[in-house]
Amino acid sequence: MKILAKDKVAELLEKIAQQAEVYVPMAIEQGSGFYPWTEDNKNQPLLLDALNVYNSPKYILFPQTERMYDLKQQGQDLSIDQTHEDSSPRVIFGVRACDARALRSLDDVFLTRGFEDSFYKARRDNVTVIGNACYAPGANCFCEAMGVDLTEPEADVILRDAGNDGYIWESKTETGDKLTRAVAEFLNDKETKAPEAKSFQTQVDYDGVAEKLKGMFEHPLWEKMAEPCVNCGACTYICPSCHCFDIQVKMWGDSGYRFRCWDSCMYAEYSAEAGGGNPRPSGVERFRNRFLHKLEFFSERYGYSLCTGCGRCTIVCPAGVRITDIIKAIKEVDSSVGL
Amino acid sequence: MKAISDKIKSIAAGLFDSGKIDVFIGWEGGPCDYAIRPYIARSKADLERMAFNEYAIHNSSNYLLKLRDGHEKIGIVVKGCDSRGVVRLLEDNQIKRERLYIIGVCCPGMKDPLLAIKAQSGLLPQRDCDNLADKCLNCLVPNPVIFDELIGEQQPPHMQGERFAKVAAIENMSVAERFQFFEKEFSKCIRCYACRQACIACDCRTCIYDEMRPQWVGRENSNSDNMMYHLVKALHMAGRCIECGECERVCPVGIPLMLINNKLAKDADRFFGPYEAGLSYVEGQKPALSVYRENDPDDFI
Numbered sequence: 001m002k003i004l005a006k007d008k009v010a011e012l013l014e015k016i017a018q019q020a021e022v023y024v025p026m027a028i029e030q031g032s033g034f035y036p037w038t039e040d041n042k043n044q045p046l047l048l049d050a051l052n053v054y055n056s057p058k059y060i061l062f063p064q065t066e067r068m069y070d071l072k073q074q075g076q077d078l079s080i081d082q083t084h085e086d087s088s089p090r091v092i093f094g095v096r097a098c099d100a101r102a103l104r105s106l107d108d109v110f111l112t113r114g115f116e117d118s119f120y121k122a123r124r125d126n127v128t129v130i131g132n133a134c135y136a137p138g139a140n141c142f143c144e145a146m147g148v149d150l151t152e153p154e155a156d157v158i159l160r161d162a163g164n165d166g167y168i169w170e171s172k173t174e175t176g177d178k179l180t181r182a183v184a185e186f187l188n189d190k191e192t193k194a195p196e197a198k199s200f201q202t203q204v205d206y207d208g209v210a211e212k213l214k215g216m217f218e219h220p221l222w223e224k225m226a227e228p229c230v231n232c233g234a235c236t237y238i239c240p241s242c243h244c245f246d247i248q249v250k251m252w253g254d255s256g257y258r259f260r261c262w263d264s265c266m267y268a269e270y271s272a273e274a275g276g277g278n279p280r281p282s283g284v285e286r287f288r289n290r291f292l293h294k295l296e297f298f299s300e301r302y303g304y305s306l307c308t309g310c311g312r313c314t315i316v317c318p319a320g321v322r323i324t325d326i327i328k329a330i331k332e333v334d335s336s337v338g339l
Numbered sequence: 340m341k342a343i344s345d346k347i348k349s350i351a352a353g354l355f356d357s358g359k360i361d362v363f364i365g366w367e368g369g370p371c372d373y374a375i376r377p378y379i380a381r382s383k384a385d386l387e388r389m390a391f392n393e394y395a396i397h398n399s400s401n402y403l404l405k406l407r408d409g410h411e412k413i414g415i416v417v418k419g420c421d422s423r424g425v426v427r428l429l430e431d432n433q434i435k436r437e438r439l440y441i442i443g444v445c446c447p448g449m450k451d452p453l454l455a456i457k458a459q460s461g462l463l464p465q466r467d468c469d470n471l472a473d474k475c476l477n478c479l480v481p482n483p484v485i486f487d488e489l490i491g492e493q494q495p496p497h498m499q500g501e502r503f504a505k506v507a508a509i510e511n512m513s514v515a516e517r518f519q520f521f522e523k524e525f526s527k528c529i530r531c532y533a534c535r536q537a538c539i540a541c542d543c544r545t546c547i548y549d550e551m552r553p554q555w556v557g558r559e560n561s562n563s564d565n566m567m568y569h570l571v572k573a574l575h576m577a578g579r580c581i582e583c584g585e586c587e588r589v590c591p592v593g594i595p596l597m598l599i600n601n602k603l604a605k606d607a608d609r610f611f612g613p614y615e616a617g618l619s620y621v622e623g624q625k626p627a628l629s630v631y632r633e634n635d636p637d638d639f640i
Contacts (some may be wrong), residue, residue: 027463029593030466030592030593031592031593032462032464045463045464050461050462050463051460051461051462051463052461052462053462054591064530064560065560136461138459138460138461138462139459139460139461140456140461141461227378227379228367228376228377230401230533231536232531232535232536232537232589233530233531233533234531234589234591236531237530237531237591238531238591246558248554248557248558248559250557259559261558261560262560264531267532267549269548269549269551272549272551283405311460312462314456315456315457315460315462316453316591318397318453318533318585318589319376319377319397320369320374320375320376320377320452321376322374
């Protein structure tokens with residue numbers, strides 16, 4: 001098997017960076033995320049051995065703000081000057097299985113069911129994902145319960161941390177093979193073993209929850225569960241799979257540009273209608289929508305949950321809302337109560 | 340803390356029994372100490388779930404906003420900072436004093452449950468979570484300023500050192516340095532509005548950032564839109580921020596928001612004072628910038 005020695009990682013990143021923009025998990029000040037491997041960032045601590053980083057790689061494929069096209073207005077006519085589809089080559093290095101699953105959910109949303117989002121596609125077609133298999137899930141992790149195999153990130157190459165022997169390098173796709181050939185000089189042949197995965201500290205039972213939720217839209221449970229929530233959007237923006245966006249325009253005189261930006265179903269403005277109404281008038285309806293989307297709607301459409309069990313929403317929630325509690329409560333409650 | 344927790348529950352039980360309250364705002368215990376979270380009990384039976392411990396840091400007064408349109412009589416537990424939040428809401432006419440039965444807790448200072456959950460999450464980097472929370476180390480008012488019943492011994496201020504030392508460091512920067520400093524901090528902002536939602540002074544029914552016609556503040560995650568968001572928020576806080584520090588505590592990207600709020604508190608006091616927001620409630624009393632007087636000083640304009 002192919003092995004990447006740990007002291008070769010920096011050189012390997014250097015080599016890839018000659019051909020593509022490389023994003024790696026690193027800490028910058030109090031935060032962490034997937035940041036570009038640039039001259040400025042190289043001295044920041046690389047977090048390949050950490051369980052994960054606070055900000056997922058979502059933004060690399062789906063930036064928080066993405067300029068779509070420039071436009072000019074001439075009388076009643078609009079002309080589009082330039083579109084900003086970004087097809088530069090990128091490599092995302094060290095993605096955990098939960099985050100890799102989230103990228104798959106973005107793929108399904110933006111590329112399948114009869115419509116291809118050209119902005120997303122331009123980025124996606126030129127991204128190589130290098131996964132980093134997990135063997136020791138953290139206190140808030142529950143990816144397994146959501147149908148994710150922690151040791152098999154859905155990626156082009158999988159790294160497996162074999163301790164002092166280095167990372168086992170396993171190519172999974174043609175894109176992965178191509179990258180493997182390009183960095184062959186840093187890979188050695190050696191036999192070693194990947195560690196055994198430890199068991200999960202957080203136990204959740206998601207089986208049957210999506211189906212059960214079908215009859216629970218009006219259930220009184222939502223009001224109770226939404227009570228601590230302050231309706232900020234921290235959970236949605238930190239989530240590796242939340243993908244709602246708004247399209248807006250900025251004009252100066254007769255020229256400007258259209259852009260899209262992340263939006264959050266936690267905001268009143270998100271569901272505001274042109275006529276002034278709002279079908280989700282209070283925090284309870286917004287809260288319900290978020291969890292129904294995560295646990296029911298997406299699964300009905302795509303066959304798997306939109307929650308990947310990474311645990312980040314629980315970690316950042318100002319009010320202590322825990323999605324695992326919500327799954328448990330749904331599982332246990334009598335779904336016919338109050339209906 | 341256990342004694343305080345028991346005392347709160349027994350007072351609340353009495354209030355439910357005597358019909359003095361219909362709901363009770365406090366904290367719900369979780370699977371571990373730091374998993375405590377705000378809770379609204381709707382019956383005496385719900386009190387079973389309630390708890391109070393060294394992680395009960397959330398500003399409980401924020402949860403009054405969920406009940407402001409109702410008629411329920413509300414029991415609420417407040418620490419010093421939370422009690423100033425209650426004053427904020429009373430001054431802003433968001434809730435009537437006669438609806439409230441306030442149980443004050445003299446606060447020994449809290450730990451931050453967000454730092455605690457991060458510390459055991461496996462995500463890096465982490466910060467020390469064993470000390471009192473930053474917001475508590477900057478606290479001058481640990482004892483409730485408005486209450487119907489008080490629990491615990493009066494506590495000394497937890498703040499060590501000079502109150503405005505960090506503000507002074509910013510004031511001493513050149514204009515360009517200051518701009519750079521804030522530009523860098525605001526560039527981290529992801530516009531999740533956790534700071535707004537956790538803020539008790541943000542009690543507007545329609546927030547300027549949610550207005551679409553016209554859209555006052557752009558939604559791009561850019562320096563100019565982020566700067567606009569924070570500047571507008573700051574000016575709305577002048578003379579109104581009760582310095583509970585929740586905005587800074589809940590920020591998922593670590594923007595030092597209290598630097599701005601402390602500066603505004605300092606200026607409100609200097610230009611319109613002596614003035615400290617939410618230190619006592621007198622019926623009809625308004626925050627410094629919510630009244631107009633012909634003899635207001637205007638020499639700084």
